Amino acid sequence: MKKILVTGATGFVGKHLIELLLTKEDIMIWGTTHSSSPNKDMQVSWETLDLLNTNQVREMINKVKPDVIFHLAGQSNVRKSWEQKDDTFQINVIGTIHLLDAVKEFCPEAIVLTVGSSEEYGFVKQENMPINETSVCNPMNPYGISKLSVALLSKQYYQSCGLNCIHVRPFNHIGPGQSLGFVTTDFAKQIVSIELELQENKLKVGNLEAHRDFTDVRDIVCAYWLLSQKGKSGEIYNVSVGKGIKISTIVKELAKRSNKEIQIIQDSKKFRPIDVPFYIGDCSKIERDCGWIPKISLSKTLDDIMNDWRQR
Numbered sequence: 428m429k430k431i432l433v434t435g436a437t438g439f440v441g442k443h444l445i446e447l448l449l450t451k452e453d454i455m456i457w458g459t460t461h462s463s464s465p466n467k468d469m470q471v472s473w474e475t476l477d478l479l480n481t482n483q484v485r486e487m488i489n490k491v492k493p494d495v496i497f498h499l500a501g502q503s504n505v506r507k508s509w510e511q512k513d514d515t516f517q518i519n520v521i522g523t524i525h526l527l528d529a530v531k532e533f534c535p536e537a538i539v540l541t542v543g544s545s546e547e548y549g550f551v552k553q554e555n556m557p558i559n560e561t562s563v564c565n566p567m568n569p570y571g572i573s574k575l576s577v578a579l580l581s582k583q584y585y586q587s588c589g590l591n592c593i594h595v596r597p598f599n600h601i602g603p604g605q606s607l608g609f610v611t612t613d614f615a616k617q618i619v620s621i622e623l624e625l626q627e628n629k630l631k632v633g634n635l636e637a638h639r640d641f642t643d644v645r646d647i648v649c650a651y652w653l654l655s656q657k658g659k660s661g662e663i664y665n666v667s668v669g670k671g672i673k674i675s676t677i678v679k680e681l682a683k684r685s686n687k688e689i690q691i692i693q694d695s696k697k698f699r700p701i702d703v704p705f706y707i708g709d710c711s712k713i714e715r716d717c718g719w720i721p722k723i724s725l726s727k728t729l730d731d732i733m734n735d736w737r738q739r
């Protein structure tokens with residue numbers, strides 16, 4: 428029986444990963460949560476964990492001694508990272524240090540998947556798209572810098588302590604269950620509120636000019652699982668579809684899924700100090716090493732997001 432630990436297991440990606448892990452055989456699952464209450468019916472051992480509390484982290488890792496760790500816990504909101512730089516760095520960077528130190532002490536053979544972001548690449552010229560893992564990193568927001576630090580830590584613990592760290596750089600991931608503060612949820616929630624006449628017919632949006640490479644979260648967690656099985660220690664892997672979709676297309680596609688005529692209004696409060704204009708990821712490395720390919724179409728993902736908000 429392999430012991431699998433998921434940090435941040437009650438978050439958006441964590442919930443989907445746990446669902447996937449529950450379909451696998453011969454594994455025991457531990458999930459950590461900071462503040463949310465997990466669904467206790469599941470076949471998961473739950474631990475409350477504050478990654479900033481070194482003793483708690485050491486005790487938990489010593490108790491579980493996992494074979495595989497999916498380190499999902501962190502501050503994942505780019506916009507928030509401008510207002511909460513301190514918290515973003517504390518949880519993303521210092522939290523990861525505490526975890527890797529505990530792994531080094533109690534289970535140095537464990538495979539540790541650290542989760543970064545395409546935001547580590549930051550500004551890349553359009554002619555250099557799609558972005559592969561060797562592209563120069565030039566992060567343009569505190570979140571991207573914090574995740575690049577995680578990538579460097581992952582590499583450093585691999586090189587200097589021999590830990591089996593694999594660093595993953597997912598591009599935008601979306602799907603049912605995502606919290607507000609991300610583009611598809613911010614739009615879908617408002618559209619559903621307009622349908623229910625809880626909000627006047629004005630869909631407030633930010634920058635519609637940016638392009639993002641969207642993957643369904645259910646494909647993302649399959650990628651994480653395959654990486655834990657077939658990924659190479661010390662390596663970085665992009666996870667993306669390889670298509671740049673303009674945010675104006677996303678808003679139109681979501682609005683089309685409603686029977687209301689939606690009025691789109693740009694709101695200056697929704698703009699960021701700086702927004703990376705273009706992301707397209709090259710995912711050929713994970714395809715080559717792990718056989719991962721995304722399966723869920725953007726159209727299905729957007730349908731599922733709308734249905735999710737209609738049921739909330």
Ligand code: GDD
Pocket residue numbers: 503504505506543544545546597598599600608609610611613614631632633634635637638639674697698699702703706
């Ligand atoms: N959130 C949000 N809300 N974004 C909007 C809105 C809005 O109302 N209107 C336009 N946008 C634009 C943003 O300016 C950005 O260009 C794009 O939509 C996507 O924004 P987000 O969904 O907030 O995602 P992100 O690209 O900043 O970051 C996400 O992807 C990263 C990987 O590339 C997050 O999921 C990160 O955690 C992830 O690492």
